[in-house]
Amino acid sequence: MSQTLSQKLVARAAGRASVTPGEIVTCKVDLAMVHDSSGPRRLKPRLERLGAKVWDPSRVVVITDHYLPAYDDESRKIIQIARDWVKEAGIGAFYDAQGICHVVLPERGHLAPGMFVVGGDSLSPTGGAFAAYMFGVGATEMLGVMVTGEIWLKVPHTIAMDFDSRLRPGVSAKDIMLFLIGRFGMDGGQYQAVEYRGPAIRALSMQERMTLCNMTAELGGQTGLIASDEVTLGYLGKGEIWDSDPDALLLAHHKFDAGDLAPQVAAPHSPANTRAVSEFDKKVDLAYIGACTGAKLEDLRMAASVLKGRKSKVKLLVAPASLRDQQAAEKEGTLGVLLDAGAELLANSCGMCAGYGEHLLADHTVAISTTARNFKGRMGSPSAQVYLASPYTVAASAVAGRIADPRELLA
Amino acid sequence: MRAWVFGDDIDTDAIAPGRYMKSGIEEIAKHCLESVSPSFGFSVQKGDCVVAGRNFGAGSSREQAPEALKHLGVAVLIAESFAGIFYRNAINLGLPAVACRHAKRIRQDDDLEINLEDGKVHNRTTGETLDCEPIPAFLMTIVRDGGLLPHLEKTLARAPQR
Numbered sequence: 001m002s003q004t005l006s007q008k009l010v011a012r013a014a015g016r017a018s019v020t021p022g023e024i025v026t027c028k029v030d031l032a033m034v035h036d037s038s039g040p041r042r043l044k045p046r047l048e049r050l051g052a053k054v055w056d057p058s059r060v061v062v063i064t065d066h067y068l069p070a071y072d073d074e075s076r077k078i079i080q081i082a083r084d085w086v087k088e089a090g091i092g093a094f095y096d097a098q099g100i101c102h103v104v105l106p107e108r109g110h111l112a113p114g115m116f117v118v119g120g121d122s123l124s125p126t127g128g129a130f131a132a133y134m135f136g137v138g139a140t141e142m143l144g145v146m147v148t149g150e151i152w153l154k155v156p157h158t159i160a161m162d163f164d165s166r167l168r169p170g171v172s173a174k175d176i177m178l179f180l181i182g183r184f185g186m187d188g189g190q191y192q193a194v195e196y197r198g199p200a201i202r203a204l205s206m207q208e209r210m211t212l213c214n215m216t217a218e219l220g221g222q223t224g225l226i227a228s229d230e231v232t233l234g235y236l237g238k239g240e241i242w243d244s245d246p247d248a249l250l251l252a253h254h255k256f257d258a259g260d261l262a263p264q265v266a267a268p269h270s271p272a273n274t275r276a277v278s279e280f281d282k283k284v285d286l287a288y289i290g291a292c293t294g295a296k297l298e299d300l301r302m303a304a305s306v307l308k309g310r311k312s313k314v315k316l317l318v319a320p321a322s323l324r325d326q327q328a329a330e331k332e333g334t335l336g337v338l339l340d341a342g343a344e345l346l347a348n349s350c351g352m353c354a355g356y357g358e359h360l361l362a363d364h365t366v367a368i369s370t371t372a373r374n375f376k377g378r379m380g381s382p383s384a385q386v387y388l389a390s391p392y393t394v395a396a397s398a399v400a401g402r403i404a405d406p407r408e409l410l411a
Numbered sequence: 412m413r414a415w416v417f418g419d420d421i422d423t424d425a426i427a428p429g430r431y432m433k434s435g436i437e438e439i440a441k442h443c444l445e446s447v448s449p450s451f452g453f454s455v456q457k458g459d460c461v462v463a464g465r466n467f468g469a470g471s472s473r474e475q476a477p478e479a480l481k482h483l484g485v486a487v488l489i490a491e492s493f494a495g496i497f498y499r500n501a502i503n504l505g506l507p508a509v510a511c512r513h514a515k516r517i518r519q520d521d522d523l524e525i526n527l528e529d530g531k532v533h534n535r536t537t538g539e540t541l542d543c544e545p546i547p548a549f550l551m552t553i554v555r556d557g558g559l560l561p562h563l564e565k566t567l568a569r570a571p572q573r
Contacts, residue, residue: 046560074433122472122496138474138500140559147563186420187466191495222495355429378424382446
């Protein structure tokens with residue numbers, strides 16, 4: 001029977017030759033990732049109540065990223081619980097203040113094509129860029145995984161998003177996702193598997209592919225997947241090819257020409273509130289380049305290509321998504337370009353995107369941001385207005401002091 | 412039970428605002444849905460029910476969102492559709508979530524009677540009965556046990572060798 005990539009990945013984890021969309025299966029988890037907010041502080045007391053231990057500490061990765069930098073007693077306590085618990089539970093893989101979980105996980109070699117992975121964070125579909133079935137769960141569901149090593153799943157249908165030709169200069173994976181969310185809505189993914197395919201997707205780097213799969217959360221898919229190919233194996237240095245059978249049944253097959261796509265901007269307060277950049281005439285007070293969605297090395301490079309030799313007219317904050325990406329950006333000069341443009345450097349953590357920390361948007365601030373969500377009040381004051389865009393567009397808007405088309409500055 | 416009615420795409424940042432996430436559930440619950448309905452957190456009564464449109468609970472995986480609703484005494488959630496992670500979280504915390512394509516026929520303060528077994532919602536205010544999707548049997552077992560944690564307590568007690 002012909003199977004989609006998602007069916008093949010779920011079948012493998014369920015110990016079956018094939019699975020059918022809609023059936024309920026129990027899958028063995030290859031890897032479970034948690035961060036400081038949804039992880040140890042909620043798992044530890046519940047494991048104690050059950051008198052249970054982690055099923056396999058070698059299959060658990062803990063990453064601190066939400067309450068960093070810790071700025072008060074409560075946040076310090078949350079981080080300390082994580083540090084203590086990894087020792088107590090014998091967790092081998094602990095990345096403390098190394099960057100945002102979705103970026104650190106593949107960067108440190110924990111993902112490979114074919115794997116079945118759960119993450120204690122909604123943006124976990126990011127891992128699907130590596131042809132791994134990865135999705136987000138809440139803390140109690142994660143407790144179940146920690147105790148049993150298993151999780152139930154309703155086998156998803158596959159929605160294919162097929163992009164022909166190539167993205168134009170100044171247009172990125174972020175623009176693809178804002179376009180799709182605008183077109184199909186925040187529940188367009190119907191909690192099924194969304195598979196990105198076509199020549200324009202094949203032409204993307206791994207970090208751009210991660211941006212696609214990452215924002216599958218805002219599209220409402222359970223996971224976002226991209227078949228592994230030479231780009232995947234080149235990044236990982238090894239791995240297998242996992243792909244859909246050409247004649248496998250799809251719930252929907254949407255076809256687009258990537259060459260037609262202009263930079264996109266999502267207006268407050270929904271990522272689905274998207275239009276082409278040319279339709280905006282709006283002054284901004286602040287530009288934010290941050291988050292797993294929008295501050296990986298590739299994202300910093302995009303911003304730098306616009307900011308080179310220019311100055312930001314507004315407050316420009318940059319929070320590189322991982323320490324390694326920041327170090328690489330520093331070495332190659334990308335970070336220098338951003339700092340010369342007037343950027344203020346923030347910690348390698350979720351920062352303002354999660355709205356958990358010290359840096360929050362003040363009342364009535366108009367911000368343009370590379371992050372994934374502009375829900376009312378998420379990044380600070382409920383009266384703040386957040387526009388979502390690509391690193392190119394955020395950088396161009398910082399230079400102009402208003403929402404601006406990056407293609408004019410890149411020309 | 413009294414219905415509290417909300418619109419489409421109510422996100423988890425509205426249900427459990429990020430700036431209170433470092434606190435305990437009592438504090439988070441005080442601010443539950445305050446950006447959408449400022450009086451909800453201190454007016455909702457034990458046994459009330461939350462009714463919403465499409466994609467209720469969109470966004471973050473934070474289970475403090477359904478936990479806050481449960482803490483406030485909300486007994487059942489009814490929505491045209493739920494965001495996937497939120498739905499699983501609600502069930503895992505023992506808070507029944509019923510998908511109902513007719514949810515928008517329910518008005519604020521309507522008096523509802525819900526049969527979780529067959530998925531029928533009787534609106535005592537209007538007299539109509541709405542056919543909704545019953546919660547799948549294997550998930551109803553978790554709801555009946557009070558959530559995944561007590562459910563695991565029961566199943567682990569039966570299989571102590573694990």
